[in-house]
Amino acid sequence: MTGFIIRRLIQSGGVILTMTVVVFLGVYAIGNPVDILIPDDATAAERDLAIQSLGLDKPLLTQYTTFLSNLLRGDLGTSFVYNIPSIDLILLRLPATLELAFCALFIAIVIGLPLGLLCGLRPGSRLDKTVMGASIIGFSIPNFWQGLMLIMLFSVMLGWLPSTGRGELGTVFGIETSLATWDGLRHLLLPAINLSLYKLSLMIRLTRSGVREVMYLDYVRFARAKGLSEVRIVMVHIMKVVLVPIITVVGMEFGSLIAFATVTETIFAWPGMGKLIIDSIMRLDRPVIAGYLVVIVLLFVLINLLVDIAYSLLDPRIRLGGEPNDR
Amino acid sequence: MIDDIIQEQPWRRAWRHYRQSRFAVIALIVCSIIILAAVFAPWLAPQNPYDLNVIDFFDSKLPPGSSAPTGFIFWLGTDGQGRDMLSAMLYGLRISLFVGVLSGLIAILIGMALGLVAAYVGGWIDALIMRVVDFMLGFPTILVALMLLAILGQGVDKVIFALILVQWAYFARAVRSAALVERQKEYVEAAQSLGLSQPRIMFGHIMPNCLAPVIVLGTMQVASAISTEATLSFLGLGLPITEPSLGLLISNGYSNMLSGRYWISLYPGLLLLLTVFSINVVGDRLRDVLNPRLSR
Numbered sequence: 001m002t003g004f005i006i007r008r009l010i011q012s013g014g015v016i017l018t019m020t021v022v023v024f025l026g027v028y029a030i031g032n033p034v035d036i037l038i039p040d041d042a043t044a045a046e047r048d049l050a051i052q053s054l055g056l057d058k059p060l061l062t063q064y065t066t067f068l069s070n071l072l073r074g075d076l077g078t079s080f081v082y083n084i085p086s087i088d089l090i091l092l093r094l095p096a097t098l099e100l101a102f103c104a105l106f107i108a109i110v111i112g113l114p115l116g117l118l119c120g121l122r123p124g125s126r127l128d129k130t131v132m133g134a135s136i137i138g139f140s141i142p143n144f145w146q147g148l149m150l151i152m153l154f155s156v157m158l159g160w161l162p163s164t165g166r167g168e169l170g171t172v173f174g175i176e177t178s179l180a181t182w183d184g185l186r187h188l189l190l191p192a193i194n195l196s197l198y199k200l201s202l203m204i205r206l207t208r209s210g211v212r213e214v215m216y217l218d219y220v221r222f223a224r225a226k227g228l229s230e231v232r233i234v235m236v237h238i239m240k241v242v243l244v245p246i247i248t249v250v251g252m253e254f255g256s257l258i259a260f261a262t263v264t265e266t267i268f269a270w271p272g273m274g275k276l277i278i279d280s281i282m283r284l285d286r287p288v289i290a291g292y293l294v295v296i297v298l299l300f301v302l303i304n305l306l307v308d309i310a311y312s313l314l315d316p317r318i319r320l321g322g323e324p325n326d327r
Numbered sequence: 328m329i330d331d332i333i334q335e336q337p338w339r340r341a342w343r344h345y346r347q348s349r350f351a352v353i354a355l356i357v358c359s360i361i362i363l364a365a366v367f368a369p370w371l372a373p374q375n376p377y378d379l380n381v382i383d384f385f386d387s388k389l390p391p392g393s394s395a396p397t398g399f400i401f402w403l404g405t406d407g408q409g410r411d412m413l414s415a416m417l418y419g420l421r422i423s424l425f426v427g428v429l430s431g432l433i434a435i436l437i438g439m440a441l442g443l444v445a446a447y448v449g450g451w452i453d454a455l456i457m458r459v460v461d462f463m464l465g466f467p468t469i470l471v472a473l474m475l476l477a478i479l480g481q482g483v484d485k486v487i488f489a490l491i492l493v494q495w496a497y498f499a500r501a502v503r504s505a506a507l508v509e510r511q512k513e514y515v516e517a518a519q520s521l522g523l524s525q526p527r528i529m530f531g532h533i534m535p536n537c538l539a540p541v542i543v544l545g546t547m548q549v550a551s552a553i554s555t556e557a558t559l560s561f562l563g564l565g566l567p568i569t570e571p572s573l574g575l576l577i578s579n580g581y582s583n584m585l586s587g588r589y590w591i592s593l594y595p596g597l598l599l600l601l602t603v604f605s606i607n608v609v610g611d612r613l614r615d616v617l618n619p620r621l622s623r
């Protein structure tokens with residue numbers, strides 16, 4: 001187990017290093033770093049000063065090592081718009097995004113698991129057909145348009161829920177969150193639903209196909225033959241096996257939720273880092289773009305690492321050199 | 328009877344299986360109509376929405392069913408510039424499909440070539456290609472495309488480039504795993520002992536037998552590419568205003584929606600949904616039909 005974790009850590013390090021090269025090349029080699037790191041309205045004297053302090057007059061390899069050492073100190077330049085270090089700015093917005101993503105994931109699991117289970121146990125039933133049809137719509141509906149329609153329906157026409165912002169924040173264990181106040185919850189509901197619907201469809205399909213695969217296996221038949229109650233067979237024997245792939249998928253999908261949060265946050269004006277990155281791209285606030293890239297890569301590498309470790313704990317075959325099956 | 332089954336062409340057998348689902352047949356028909364509508368948009372559209380001589384700014388933001396002083400009826404209303412929504416949607420569909428299908432096809436070609444080479448040549452080339460594939464698949468499509476366009480800037484060519492870059496790895500992985508199975512079969516050994524060249528064995532013999540997963544994946548990927556392009560355009564990072572895809576039309580209607588002018592965002596979105604949905608249903612059915620391992 002330790003060997004496996006060490007091997008995965010080295011791999012993660014490799015991915016991070018590769019990404020720093022990609023980000024570096026994107027910022028320094030393809031674009032003109034003077035354009036990217038210095039505001040367009042800087043005076044000539046400011047430009048020269050910045051070029052010197054950033055070391056842009058040095059050879060490329062030296063620049064890369066400077067970039068790396070700055071990165072290690074968490075210094076990726078200062079936002080042109082907010083005038084604070086870009087990494088600080090992103091980390092300031094990170095909690096709002098995480099809150100949204102966690103809530104969306106929660107909705108997807110709490111509704112998706114039971115529905116998928118019911119459909120899997122009764123394939124071909126009316127419930128199964130309806131839910132499966134709905135899940136294809138859930139896969140197909142463009143996320144941003146779905147958000148607009150939610151706003152149109154629940155905010156504009158019915159006037160039940162607010163459509164923008166995070167609302168009033170409360171503090172729980174020193175963390176500011178929308179979950180702590182009624183107003184915050186009302187603000188959170190629409191964006192969280194919008195972000196969750198795609199994952200909900202995925203969760204239903206995964207659970208359903210998992211249940212269908214396992215349901216006719218010998219060990220389940222044996223449990224039936226032993227005369228165990230149906231509830232126990234489903235909740236203990238079937239779910240235990242079905243949950244293994246689902247846990248890893250949930251991990252992977254959490255990363256994708258953070259990525260898709262950019263869209264949802266933009267539509268609902270949710271002040272997370274996804275809205276920040278879109279705004280920054282529009283305003284050409286390039287240090288923030290570079291900072292976002294680095295933060296998101298670290299986040300993904302961390303998520304993938306945790307997922308792999310969780311998977312190897314649940315399914316010993318992975319540790320022993322096999323590969324997880326392609327989905 | 329047995330002779331009939333043996334002699335039946337694979338495509339005909341697939342179609343016989345496919346049409347057993349009425350829902351999927353309807354989806355296929357809808358899909359075909361959408362493609363035809365996109366191809367023939369300039370002839371079908373009631374007006375050319377980008378001909379400034381035809382558009383009258385005084386007709387802007389009219390609700391569905393209203394008519395212009397000239398007697399022209401806007402069945403789906405008009406947008407902020409006074410364009411007929413139905414016409415704008417047909418033109419937008421054309422652009423959306425063009426970007427989605429073209430990027431999908433190029434990604435298939437690249438992914439298939441790399442997947443075949445990885446499976447057939449093996450060794451460090453295989454390891455290298457698959458490392459890159461794993462790396463690409465480690466990040467969500469929308470995020471990679473977003474970042475690419477943030478660096479590259481707007482433009483049809485750039486959007487297509489970004490979409491190819493985020494899609495090829497899926498095909499490479501699928502083709503590699505199919506080709507690994509095919510490589511072990513006797514017909515490949517026979518071709519090798521006949522002394523055929525490696526490219527000929529790879530592309531002439533192994534490739535045709537790896538097409539089933541590519542077709543299924545390709546259908547799904549085109550749907551996802553159309554959706555991704557719309558998202559990027561909505562966010563203002565995709566196609567420029569001169570190439571208004573469905574995503575851009577929806578984006579234009581966004582500001583009007585809050586004041587109750589729902590139609591500018593609603594109808595292009597419905598068309599987008601119908602397009603992606605019908606392609607997905609067809610793809611879903613194709614997976615059942617072309618993959619005997621999964622069909623039950």
